[in-house]
Amino acid sequence: MHETRRRLAAEREQALARLASLTGDYDSVVAASLDTNADDEHDPEGATIAFERSQIGALVRQVRHHLTEIDAALERLEAGSYGACERCGSAIGDARLEALPAARTCIRCASVRG
Ligand SMILES: [Zn+2]
Structure with missing residues (x-):
């Protein structure tokens, strides 16, 4: 039981670190797109930024989902159903x-x- 808690805590740390690095990237990508005031349809660079933004957004959603799964697992551990x-x-x-x-x-x- 102790080992499981440690394992879940480590998994959570990893997910949080990944989220931090992803949202760091995400913020800089968003900032870049705001700076250039890009027109996604006509500016090829704008289209690239939009693509990167959606890619990172999908990864961020995945990691957030994983975090909620880890939290749910910790709750099951508390409840004894893990x-x-x-x-x-x-x-x-x-x-x-x-x-x-x-x-x-x-x-x-x-x-x-x-
Ligand atoms: Zn089954």
């Missing part, structure tokens, strides 16, 4: 939890869904 599959109720398994500490489902249910 490690049980949300779909079938069986144990998720140590190997899977080691690779994906925030996993909600066992590998069987995950592969059915995917």
Whole structure:
């Protein structure tokens, strides 16, 4: 249980660091697009900036989603339901939890869904 908490905390740290570096990039990309007052349709540079902005935006959303999954896993840990599959109720398994500490489902249910 202690090991799991440590693992989730480490995962959370990594996600936060990634978010910080992404939003740092994101802010500079947005600032650059404001500076040039770019017209996305006619200025090729403007189109590039818009593309980068949407790419980073998608990554930021992914990392934020991962953070909410980690927080949900920490709540399950507090509640004592961590490690049980949300779909079938069986144990998720140590190997899977080691690779994906925030996993909600066992590998069987995950592969059915995917
Ligand atoms: Zn399952």
